[in-house]
Amino acid sequence: xxxxxxxxxxxxxxxxYLRALTHLRQEGQEITSSHELGRQLGISSAQIRKDxxxxxxxxxxxxxxxxxSLSAELQRILHVDRExxxxxxxxxxxxxxxxxxxxxxxxxxxxxxxxxxxxxxIGQIIxxxxxxxxxxxxxxxxxDRVEVAMITTPAGAAQAVADELVEAGVRAIxxxxxxxxxxxxxxxxxxxxxxxxLQRMVYYLE
Amino acid sequence: xxxxxxxxxxxxxxxxYLRALTHLRQEGQEITSSHELGRQLGISSAQIRKDxxxxxxxxxxxxxxxxxSLSAELQRILHVDRExxxxxxxxxxxxxxxxxxxxxxxxxxxxxxxxxxxxxxIGQIIxxxxxxxxxxxxxxxxxDRVEVAMITTPAGAAQAVADELVEAGVRAIxxxxxxxxxxxxxxxxxxxxxxxxLQRMVYYLE
Numbered sequence: 001x002x003x004x005x006x007x008x009x010x011x012x013x014x015x016x017y018l019r020a021l022t023h024l025r026q027e028g029q030e031i032t033s034s035h036e037l038g039r040q041l042g043i044s045s046a047q048i049r050k051d052x053x054x055x056x057x058x059x060x061x062x063x064x065x066x067x068x069s070l071s072a073e074l075q076r077i078l079h080v081d082r083e084x085x086x087x088x089x090x091x092x093x094x095x096x097x098x099x100x101x102x103x104x105x106x107x108x109x110x111x112x113x114x115x116x117x118x119x120x121x122i123g124q125i126i127x128x129x130x131x132x133x134x135x136x137x138x139x140x141x142x143x144d145r146v147e148v149a150m151i152t153t154p155a156g157a158a159q160a161v162a163d164e165l166v167e168a169g170v171r172a173i174x175x176x177x178x179x180x181x182x183x184x185x186x187x188x189x190x191x192x193x194x195x196x197x198l199q200r201m202v203y204y205l206e
Numbered sequence: 207x208x209x210x211x212x213x214x215x216x217x218x219x220x221x222x223y224l225r226a227l228t229h230l231r232q233e234g235q236e237i238t239s240s241h242e243l244g245r246q247l248g249i250s251s252a253q254i255r256k257d258x259x260x261x262x263x264x265x266x267x268x269x270x271x272x273x274x275s276l277s278a279e280l281q282r283i284l285h286v287d288r289e290x291x292x293x294x295x296x297x298x299x300x301x302x303x304x305x306x307x308x309x310x311x312x313x314x315x316x317x318x319x320x321x322x323x324x325x326x327x328i329g330q331i332i333x334x335x336x337x338x339x340x341x342x343x344x345x346x347x348x349x350d351r352v353e354v355a356m357i358t359t360p361a362g363a364a365q366a367v368a369d370e371l372v373e374a375g376v377r378a379i380x381x382x383x384x385x386x387x388x389x390x391x392x393x394x395x396x397x398x399x400x401x402x403x404l405q406r407m408v409y410y411l412e
Contacts, residue, residue: 003409003410008248011406011409011410012406014405014406014409015401015402015405015406016402018405019399019401019402023386042214077409078405078408078409079408079409079411079412080405080408084404084408086404092303093299093300093302093303093306094299094300094303096299097298097299097300097303098400100299101384101400102384103384103399103400103401104400104401107401107405108401108404108405108408109401109404147408147411148404148407148408150400171411172404172407172408172410172411173407174400174403174404174407178307178308178309180229188407188410188411190403190404190406190407191403192398192400192403193225193309194304194307194309194310194356194380194398195221195225195309195310195313195314195315196221196222196225197380197396197397197398198290198292198314198315198354198378198380198396199220199221199224199284199286199313199314200217200218200220200221200396201354201378201379201380201394201396202284202285202286202290202314202354202378203209203217203220203283203284203285204209204217204378204394205285205353205377205378205394206285
């Protein structure tokens with residue numbers, strides 16, 4: 001099946017499966033099943049088997065999935081069997097937290113560029129990265145072929161930053177700013193919005 | 207239909223609809239349709255109508271949805287027509303960013319308590335809130351009847367904090383720490399994991 005024919009909702013679940021497999025592997029487990037994964041994730045085992053069937057045959061009835069090989073396969077499918085460079089724009093408290101976040105390694109991403117427009121921040125070092133001026137961002141990202149970025153600026157600055165990122169050749173943007181971005185159809189945007197998650201939980205509280 | 211019979215995946219989409227309606231309203235629009243919402247959100251209009259039909263009749267064929275009344279209805283359904291107190295535990299860079307985040311207001315939540323275990327941070331003021339000692343957390347949250355919390359501690363501290371929160375009566379936890387939490391079935395947990403979102407996007411890049 002062509003990549004473009006697989007529903008976004010299915011693709012959206014693959015990283016969840018990959019994360020669960022990684023946890024099982026870290027606990028020393030070698031084999032799992034759609035039933036075990038389903039129980040852990042609150043997804044039906046039939047759904048998991050159907051999702052994976054878009055990409056071929058994994059595991060056999062009765063023997064389950066080999067965790068290492070299914071993980072490798074999912075990484076290949078998701079294009080995270082490589083390491084993507086990531087630019088981070090807006091080095092406030094949140095940007096600083098993400099720059100120091102250890103959770104990107106071994107999952108396909110590495111923050112390689114930090115940008116801010118505040119002259120007092122430009123030139124500062126976080127980890128082993130220097131904060132660069134957002135003015136020069138387009139040229140730097142083009143030269144270094146960076147295709148993934150995270151926006152952690154205030155809402156008012158985010159659209160202008162997104163426009164620059166698109167001009168620079170970035171094709172995937174994770175936006176933490178509380179504003180909907182307008183980008184060309186060829187560019188993917190996802191949003192981190194803590195309120196969505198909170199709302200999904202309090203529905204169940206009286 | 208009883209609340210518990212409605213699939214989690216449907217509940218998960220309601221906050222997305224509510225956010226889209228809020229944006230339209232802020233732009234001065236009064237009426238929308240499942241087609242317009244669907245186009246904006248990349249969800250089929252049939253799916254949107256089906257999701258909403260779990261909760262009754264909204265809008266009429268041909269006349270669309272009144273944005274204000276559908277918003278009010280979704281707020282009521284999601285229990286965000288009130289303001290939930292939220293405790294924030296772990297006041298590092300990320301906790302500080304969330305404490306200063308303007309996006310909670312008018313969406314059903316207000317951060318009312320900040321906790322940390324670092325003696326140098328305890329007593330500091332962020333906004334109009336004092337950072338309290340995590341040692342006294344259980345008693346404070348019980349007394350103030352706080353049912354919602356966000357964990358922004360390092361991974362190693364998160365499970366112990368979650369245990370304390372559960373003891374304190376918290377029933378909904380948004381976890382930013384990169385670790386799966388173990389909590390009783392009566393407690394809801396959601397995770398903020400930027401890598402999931404990045405992985406969902408680079409699937410589409412070559």
